[in-house]
Amino acid sequence: MISKVRSHVTQNEPLLFELSSPGKKAYQLPELDVPPVDASKALGAEHVRREVEGFPEVSEVEAIRHFTRLSTWNYAIDLGLYPLGSCTMKYNPRLNEAVARIEGLAWAHPYQPESLSQGAMEIMSALESALIEITGMDAVTLQPAAGAHGELTGILLVRAYLESLGNPRKKILIPDSAHGTNPATAAIAGYAVENIKSNDRGMIDLELLARVVDEDVAALMITNPNTLGVFEEQIARIAEIVHSKGAQVYMDGANMNALVGITRPGDFGMDVMHLNLHKTFSTPHGGGGPGSGPVAVKKHLEPFLPLPRLTAGHAGLRFDYDRPRAIGRVKAFYGNFGVIVRALAYIMAHGGEGLRNATMDAVLNANYIRKKLEGYYELPHRAPSMHECVFSDARQAKQGVKTMDIAKRLIDYGFHPYTVSFPLIVHGALMIEPTETESKRELDLFVAALIAIAKEVEEDPEIVLKAPYGTRTGRVDEVTAARKPVLRWKPAD
Amino acid sequence: MISKVRSHVTQNEPLLFELSSPGKKAYQLPELDVPPVDASKALGAEHVRREVEGFPEVSEVEAIRHFTRLSTWNYAIDLGLYPLGSCTMKYNPRLNEAVARIEGLAWAHPYQPESLSQGAMEIMSALESALIEITGMDAVTLQPAAGAHGELTGILLVRAYLESLGNPRKKILIPDSAHGTNPATAAIAGYAVENIKSNDRGMIDLELLARVVDEDVAALMITNPNTLGVFEEQIARIAEIVHSKGAQVYMDGANMNALVGITRPGDFGMDVMHLNLHKTFSTPHGGGGPGSGPVAVKKHLEPFLPLPRLTAGHAGLRFDYDRPRAIGRVKAFYGNFGVIVRALAYIMAHGGEGLRNATMDAVLNANYIRKKLEGYYELPHRAPSMHECVFSDARQAKQGVKTMDIAKRLIDYGFHPYTVSFPLIVHGALMIEPTETESKRELDLFVAALIAIAKEVEEDPEIVLKAPYGTRTGRVDEVTAARKPVLRWKPAD
């Protein structure tokens, strides 16, 4: 009945520290070609430690087996559909990994002379130009390390800009559907957060907006398409309203995968936005990162972009540090260059048309899933879906089955779950983003699994409540983990 | 009770051809920068095919998922102990993979000018010298592609040598404990095979040998340590006896992992031998290959080594094609260079002392297992073990359980089985070679598993007879496979 997976022996493995035994080593250093130095003499005995207590000691084969065995406990894009809403878990071309490791790029030191860094700088400038074309904005900084970091950068730009006009203002408006990083960012930037309620179509309520926007509002942080996967149809009007009171519109671009090649934030009134290269532009998520969150702005914000700015000099590209109005630095060096390389490789592989096709396929796949499942799961908002669709567990909840239970049961069917209980405006949300790289075959299996689970909920909810069964690790007790935190290994005494 | 493994969901996957759908592609070619050519015009319509019928059409993500999913159905050294007797499944340092892929080596064309191949040639000559030192022989050819290929080369050398003395002779003596490639090789080299029975210590019976060696005998093919893992203590005498009748001694060096740094075939009278670089010198076995089977010889056989010979010329290294007495070529080009690179890297990493230590650890591990298991499994030969030990299923057979059943049950305990029913002189053999790269921890788990199985055989043989249970694939019906061979996929009609 479950056709996607079968269970198979997988190796157990202790922690490194339990595996460790004195004297084992997995390394060898070249012989020292200079006189050895007595550490206590050179540094002072009080500065020299006896040893790194508890540090592991294993052989090379134990090391590779350790990590290989652990890896088999993971699910991954390379194994199947990973429909996490808002995360854009698309397939990441392996070519990107290869080019990022080319010696002259991977081993470039950020302080090596600019004359010997032109290749790296050209890559950065090529990506900046591509992102400007894709977003329709006027300038881009590649410095931010991730989306949230881009948000902070963007809001600081807004603040610096407003300050330059005499008043930084007090608050930031954020729809209740927004991602958690939006309000968290606003707070760090020293702003008060005012949440605005979405209307029943899951979009911004224009009347409400008009009422709350005033001279205290620094900016509206809007996600478009929003976290329901819905395009804010009144986006142009929204921008007008915000601008009419001298406030700025910040767009969270995490969902650009729904827009690339179709419409450009710069063309619908956005003042500043960030992009998640690690989502839309395919850097593998690596179990949580790294990312890269470039910020794109309109002309009026350009003077405030972080230091340094990449500029064309007479002797090729150079970094400009002489920008008095800049907000300063948000990160050492120039950004997550390795991720920048991957994103450019991805854009080069697709080209303009390819990027547009990817967007259309992403939207097609989301709508296909929505259509196939709307008969089985509650669809709280009926507005057209873009790259993702959001159901709720309303029907299943009647049987006492929650979205998390359905998610766990999906694992038995051989899939990674969707995003659970986000966005907050949907109670018991199932947020599904398939991305463009999934085949119809994989989507059909996924749909079939969710339909089968819906049936299980009707016939025998218990099955679903105790899932998963097929995994080497049963349902994990997260409550105890938080109540009595054990955050590191300690030798049993 | 089984502490080494737990079962976990693993992805199912159809064959490529079932996955395929028209129009999908995982490749992109650069745009053609020359005029296209009409194939039918250029080649003649009759030479041009319509298409490659049935060839797969999949996307890049489908391709990588296909092979990633399939890979999870395999056991491997990277996952655990792989105690296949006679196969020397040791851990293969990943560095070897990296160096073999260095562009100037991986992309060297065998016909590029010798002046632009000195690096590759130096590597070959460095390995030749190392192998000469390790074997104590006088010359080495790296041309053979694997052990069996080396055997053929070696026997052809013997034949050419004897021919040069006027008589190639008729037969080759081979102990009944020998690997199947030995007799198969002798046959291809045009010799009759005479098997000689081992004595009850599993070694060559000197009286018997003295009786059978005569002027018709071209060579004795001997494996030392032999396939019981036993060192032929009379090896020097054996060589004398064979030589006394003008015959040659060929040593199958597949078990060199027991001798490196301890004793050298060249020092105990061997005339010619092959080495399995993919065993002793750690090229990963890759699911069946590639290998490399260099042949080492004493001076008198050197003139007959295959063409071309690597030699030092005035302008660096060169290949000598002008060797009238050579047996000719056994392979196009110069040998499996990529494997040669790996073997040299392995030797460089260990150094002389490291290689010797590896040998001693390999012997230690085998003896440890022998000691721990001799109380539970029949040890048909009590002679001291070198790198492997061979048990028999005699005790378990009384319960109707055969070595193959025990092997399958081992899989449930999280291990790859030992070599089953080889050597042929041991009925129902369990041939165990742990290699030096295994930790005591892994060995103890393995020993515990075999002991537990021995108990199961006593208490409830049925369990063992139906194993494995934990795998995604149950016991495979090999009989039907051979009776009605299905050797390729065909579209269902």
Next chain:
Amino acid sequence: MLEACGVSSLDDFFSHLPPDVRLNRQLALPAGQSEYEISAYFRARADQNATGYASFLGAGVYNHYRPVLVDTVVSRGEFLTSYTPYQAEISQGTLTTIFEFQTMICQLTGMEVANASMYCGSTAVPEAGMMAARITGRNRLLVARTLHPEYREVLKTYARYQGMAVEEFGYTAGHGTVDLDDLDRRLDDKTAAVILQSPNFFGIVESVDAAADLAHKRGAMLIDVFTEAVSLGLLEPPRQADIIAGELQSFAISPSYGGPYAGVIATREKYIRQMPGRLAGETKDSHGNRAYCLTLATREQHIRREKATSNICTNQALIALMATVFMTVYGKQGVRELAEQNLAKAHYLASRLPRKFAGPFFNEFVAAFPGKSPETINGMMLEKKIIGGLPLGRYYPELEDCMLLCATEMSTREQMDVFAEVLAQ
């Protein structure tokens, strides 16, 4: 599929977008290219960069050997292409490695808890500063001028709008260590934390505990920063520090022109709930087996929103895994031997050059060339295929005739001799 969706063309999916915001042309980007062309492009760019140069650059980014095992591990699709391990039952691989990472960071730093990673060292510092502000309820940060200059810049950017005052204190001209008197003078009851780096930007080992005592006397916290993780193989960690913020680039993370790297924050158990970033914790599964999961999420933005301890979401997991593999490969003996080699190499180079400061140094030091310009010296070096040190004038006007030099286990005696000889001329 279109049919199933009840539309006739892909365009229909976008028909609800206001026409005037639609892009009515293809993006003006070159046509899609093949793998071969793309790798050719990046190889060509790489060739424009420095290749085949010896280098004595450090200053927060160090040239250490990357064991082959590192890429072997992080290239496995199961690690490379998995998401943040929110679904513990199919993420135990990642979760276990994070737990091991947290443990090893604690062992290295002598702290009780460490998080799963921050973006990098430079952003870990302001996060630590904000953490101290929350804990102490104070809003003034005293930062050493011997902290990496770019880290200080980032700190100021972050602090500026949170009503956090950032004030710098100096270093002693003779030893190049923090000026404890200056620090003591500036300490007051509003000071949330004192922030310093050891080995500091000049490569000199600071007496962190002394600074800690001064800070603690005024109820302020001590935040110690490290940029050269390899030093921890040999250096006694600052037991008196309250928070340690560091950069792990030295642990098998390639320089990659400035990123991605991995930062980390470690502290005492009692401050856990004020810590930013993800944490993996141990628990049990429904069968009673040991299992791991992300925990204490109530600190984080997706739960706490504007009240979160930080806005960080995506972190540097895969890069932290590189560091985890590195620490595993070198292990207890290796991290020490590696540190000892770095110490020996740097001292060999220093023995042949005019040192500016007398303080004890690890693998970096400041060389002074009175009357000469470091840029000119570097120019001479380039001709020998050597990238010299970092000229310090831009960051420290008083050190305009100085450069910061670094030697690691990768620096050969031969390269160092050439460097010294060129100087001698």
Next chain:
Amino acid sequence: MLEACGVSSLDDFFSHLPPDVRLNRQLALPAGQSEYEISAYFRARADQNATGYASFLGAGVYNHYRPVLVDTVVSRGEFLTSYTPYQAEISQGTLTTIFEFQTMICQLTGMEVANASMYCGSTAVPEAGMMAARITGRNRLLVARTLHPEYREVLKTYARYQGMAVEEFGYTAGHGTVDLDDLDRRLDDKTAAVILQSPNFFGIVESVDAAADLAHKRGAMLIDVFTEAVSLGLLEPPRQADIIAGELQSFAISPSYGGPYAGVIATREKYIRQMPGRLAGETKDSHGNRAYCLTLATREQHIRREKATSNICTNQALIALMATVFMTVYGKQGVRELAEQNLAKAHYLASRLPRKFAGPFFNEFVAAFPGKSPETINGMMLEKKIIGGLPLGRYYPELEDCMLLCATEMSTREQMDVFAEVLAQ
């Protein structure tokens, strides 16, 4: 562990070896080196080889792009570090890929069965010859002079002691294709097989079926050989052949100075039991699920010993997997487009050079330079960072003023223009 073994030192394990055969010193090899030193050594060797040259060498080893996916797949430990799949229950991954390999080789060659791989093309040929001898009970092999010269040498070495006579037949001076009249003259009732290559060593497409008809008339078999697998994307396979022996190096197997490569033998169902090498077959497991296993082992040395069809044991599994991934990545459209590009490139180059033969060619051709020596021409090319073609004099005295040139999808128009211009001078 020593204790458990009841010995006091590791040496005790060797005490039973006769003292006079013991090595009483350490091996005279350099001390063990670090990863860093070893990779430095091999990089230095690599730099002594040709790097950064354009090349027009083919002659059995072709310069085709290797898709990144190939190493991604073969680097997975589960494929890289597994043994021959004798234990089917934990080897389904390898077995399935072999089954897919066998199928795709059949699809490419038009044969009914293919084995799991041979060492290489050059050793697959004698194996095919021996196979034909077993099937026909005859012992004479007629081999075309247009078969790769080194393949012919290997064939002779193998055949020599098995009482197999190897005789060559010629090619036509005009077209460079096999001389059918000469073949017909030499065919007799002792002839086990006729062996020829298409595209042949000169790059020219042979009329294999015509030769097959002649062979079959005399009850001999026809063995077709290919060295350039890419040609099969475009060329009609020789339906009349009885056995096809080929080299798959073109399918993502790097030239690697001559190996490891992967050979293959394909034939008709009725000859399976005379086939050398491993075969994977489909069957069921105890649950009735489809499964694969190695089969027909009764042909092989480990069962049949001296009566085996071949002595091959270890084959080229991992290399064959590279070819499998390559065929998957390119697929139906790709193998054709790739072949078409090779055709176009070679014809562009040929259009600017004096061709020796008139026969239809794929991506290689013979260029003749009357009065000039190919070596001198190549010398001129080297100065332009171009490695020219293979001088044919060594293999074909009558072609001493000729070289064999190859162009693939990797050859750029620019390189080819430079080549032609240098010649023009």
